[in-house]
Amino acid sequence: MYHFAAEPSAELRLSDDVLIANQTTQYLKCFQLEAVRFLHDRLSKQEFCIFNDESGLGKCASIVALLSGLGTSKKTLVVLQNDDHLLAGWQFHLGVLTDLSVCVLKDVNDSTESAHSVYLSKWSILRSIGDLSKLQFDYIIVDHRGYTLNNSFCSSMLLKQYEGKVNIVISSVDITV
Incomplete structure (x- = not known):
């Protein structure tokens, strides 16, 4: 079960926009706000980063907060493992922490040409699309957490498809092996 405790807090200005x-x-x-600052700094410099820490420290909430600040002018793809619980977690966080329009890609015929800000897709759906170069996004985030992608083969195949395009990889395991 998810639980957020609200505490009075000031807005966080990361840049002029x-x-x-x-x-x-x-x-x-x-520490989550510090992560948001770090991630924004990497994105603004167009640097790739791996966001890795212990399980349960709010990596998804930090990323979602960053996306809320980027607003509707940026189009983001979040690539997930083939796990319905992880997908539900992203939907929950995006629904609670943002007003962003979110689309879940469910099959090969779903369009990314709509006016949504965030697209969530399991890796199995993206694999069935074939030519991924037709998908145009400002940011691509790969959520490496969980069971399916915690092996080198799946990770390397996914990252190869998005070589040079992935901005952030989220992980709770050592992916450098």
Whole structure:
């Protein structure tokens, strides 16, 4: 069960055009806000990063907070393992912490040409699309947590498809092996 405890909090200004409202920051801990600052710094410099820490420290909430600050002008793809619980977690966090329009890609015929800000897709759906170069996103985030992608073969195949396009990889395990 998910639980957020709200505490009075100021908005977080990351740049002239990126502001995370206090409606979101009130649910984040200090270390999560620091993670949001770090991740924004990497994105603004167009640097790839791996966001890795212990399980249960709110990586998804930090990423979702960052997406809320980027707003509707950016189009983000979040690639998930083939796990319905992980997908439900992303939907929950995006629903609670943002007002962003979210689309879950469920089959090969789903369009990414709509006006959604965030697209969630399991790796199995993306694999069935074939030519992934037709999918245009400002940011691609790969959620490496969980069972299916915790092996080198699946991870390397996924990252190869998005070589040079992935901005953030989220992990709770050592993916450098």
